[in-house]
Amino acid sequence: MSNKTTLVTGGSRSGKSRHALEMSQLYKRKYFLATAQPLDEEMQERINRHQAERGQDWVTLEEPLNVTEILEENANQYEVLVLDCVTLWLSNLIMKGADREAILSKLHSFIAACKKSQGHIIVITNELGSGIIPMEASVRSFRDVAGEANQILAAEFDEVVNMVSGIPVVIKSPDQGNNDKLKLADSEHEFSPQKKQGLYEAIYKRRDIRHFNSKKIDPATLGRVLDAAHHAGSVGYMQPWNFMIIDDPQIKSKVAGNFKKANEQAAQKFSDERQDLYNSLKLEGIEDAAINICVTCDRNRFGPNVLGRNTVVDTDIFSTCCAVQNLWLAARAEGLAVGWVSILSYDQLKEDLDIPDHVQPVAYLCIGHTEAFYKKPMLETKGWAKRLPVEKLISYNKWEGQPENFKVLFEKDLSK
Ligand SMILES: Cc1cc2nc3c(=O)[nH]c(=O)nc-3n(C[C@H](O)[C@H](O)[C@H](O)COP(=O)(O)O)c2cc1C
Numbered sequence: 001m002s003n004k005t006t007l008v009t010g011g012s013r014s015g016k017s018r019h020a021l022e023m024s025q026l027y028k029r030k031y032f033l034a035t036a037q038p039l040d041e042e043m044q045e046r047i048n049r050h051q052a053e054r055g056q057d058w059v060t061l062e063e064p065l066n067v068t069e070i071l072e073e074n075a076n077q078y079e080v081l082v083l084d085c086v087t088l089w090l091s092n093l094i095m096k097g098a099d100r101e102a103i104l105s106k107l108h109s110f111i112a113a114c115k116k117s118q119g120h121i122i123v124i125t126n127e128l129g130s131g132i133i134p135m136e137a138s139v140r141s142f143r144d145v146a147g148e149a150n151q152i153l154a155a156e157f158d159e160v161v162n163m164v165s166g167i168p169v170v171i172k173s174p175d176q177g178n179n180d181k182l183k184l185a186d187s188e189h190e191f192s193p194q195k196k197q198g199l200y201e202a203i204y205k206r207r208d209i210r211h212f213n214s215k216k217i218d219p220a221t222l223g224r225v226l227d228a229a230h231h232a233g234s235v236g237y238m239q240p241w242n243f244m245i246i247d248d249p250q251i252k253s254k255v256a257g258n259f260k261k262a263n264e265q266a267a268q269k270f271s272d273e274r275q276d277l278y279n280s281l282k283l284e285g286i287e288d289a290a291i292n293i294c295v296t297c298d299r300n301r302f303g304p305n306v307l308g309r310n311t312v313v314d315t316d317i318f319s320t321c322c323a324v325q326n327l328w329l330a331a332r333a334e335g336l337a338v339g340w341v342s343i344l345s346y347d348q349l350k351e352d353l354d355i356p357d358h359v360q361p362v363a364y365l366c367i368g369h370t371e372a373f374y375k376k377p378m379l380e381t382k383g384w385a386k387r388l389p390v391e392k393l394i395s396y397n398k399w400e401g402q403p404e405n406f407k408v409l410f411e412k413d414l415s416k
Helices: 016-024 041-054 067-073 086-095 100-116 137-156 193-205 219-230 249-268 272-280 315-334 346-352
Strands: 004-010 030-034 058-062 080-084 120-124 159-164 167-172 241-246 291-298 337-341 359-368
Touching: 004 016, 004 100, 004 137, 016 041, 016 080, 016 120, 016 159, 016 193, 030 041, 030 067, 041 058, 067 080, 067 100, 086 100, 086 137, 100 137, 167 193, 193 315, 219 241, 219 315, 241 249, 241 315, 249 272, 249 291, 249 346, 291 315, 315 337, 315 359, 346 359
Parallel strands: 004 120, 004 159, 030 058, 030 080, 080 120
Antiparallel strands: 159 167, 241 291, 291 359, 337 359
C-alpha cells in the first residue's frame, strides 16, 4: 500500500472528482468519503450522478462533519480513500457554528490522521478565491477560511494537483518536496504522471481472456493495435513478424479441433485432482472470438546474417514475443480482449494455415470483446497458480547474490 497524501484543487466543474477517480484506478480497495448533504434536488442529482460514475468497486461513506473519525475507523480497510470535498466539510462545520479556530484545529487533526494512514488519501478541495470578492461578510469569512485551509493542506500534503479545464497540473510532487517548480507536462525524459498511470494501468489490467461476446472489432482499432505491435524492438531491427488475421469460421473450426486434440493429450500429463482441475479450466476462445491472429516469425528475414543474432539464433523469436506483448497491451488500452492459445500442434497449424517451412508460428491469439476483463489471472482465481513475490526473483551481481550498495525498493517497502 502507498502511504501518500494528494490534494486535488481547482474551480468548480474543472474535473477534480474525475481526476481523483482516475488516480485511484490502480488500487483494489477504494473508499469514497462524501461530505455533501442532499439538501436540495440539484444536490441529490449531483450525488447520484457521481455515485453512478464511480461504479461497483467503490465503498461510499457519507459524513458531513466527523471525517477524521471516519478516516481512522476505516484505516485498515482502504488502499485509497477519496474525500470529496473539504470545502463542503468546512461549510458544514460553519453551519454547525464552528469558528475559524475550531475549523483549523479540526483540519490539523484531519491532516495528522491522513499522514498516519497506510493508504493513499486523495482530498478534493475548491479554489474559491479567484472570483469577485463577495459582498456579504459571512461569505467573505467562509472564503477566507477555505483559502487558509487549502494553503495548510497544500503545505502538508505530499502532492498537489491543480485542475485547469479538465487538465491536471501537478504543482507539488512527492519527490519535489516543494512547490516551486511547475510541472505542466512531460519533462524531456519522463512522461507526465497521468501518462505513466495509463501505461501502468494497461500493464496491470492486461489479462488473458477466454470469454468473448459477439461484438465485432472495429478495423481501425485493430489497425492501431497491430501498428503498436509492429513498433516492438527486434534483433538487428529484423522485424521478423507477420500477422495473419483469421475470420473464416471454417479455419477457426479446424484450429479449435487442433486445440481439442492437443488439450486432451495435455490433460493426461497431470494426475488425479490436478487433472480434474485442468479439465475444468477454459483455455481458449477460438470460435467465440471475433478474430484470431496467428503471429508468426520469418526466420529467414534479411538472410542468415542478422546483426545481433549470430550467437543466439532464437532472438528473432524473442523479438516476435515483444511484438505480441505490445499487441496485448495496446488491445487492453483499446478495450479489446486477447487470449493466447499455445495448446496446439504447430505442425498441424502450419498445415492448416499454409505457413511455409521457414516461418514459425509464435502466438495464436483470440481477439474480440468481452463482458468483463478478469480482475486477476484466471489461473490464479481457479487455484492453479499464484503470482510469485517479485522480490524473490531478484538477485545482485551473481545468481542469488544479495544487495551490497544498491537495493531495489518496491511500493510496500516505501509504505513501511
Ligand atoms: C506463451 C504463452 C502461452 C499461453 N498459452 C495459453 C493457452 O494455451 N491457454 C490459455 O488459456 N492461456 C494461455 N496463456 C495465458 C496464460 O495462462 C496467462 O498469461 C497467465 O495465466 C497469466 O494470466 P494473465 O495473462 O491474465 O495475467 C499463455 C500465455 C503465454 C504468455
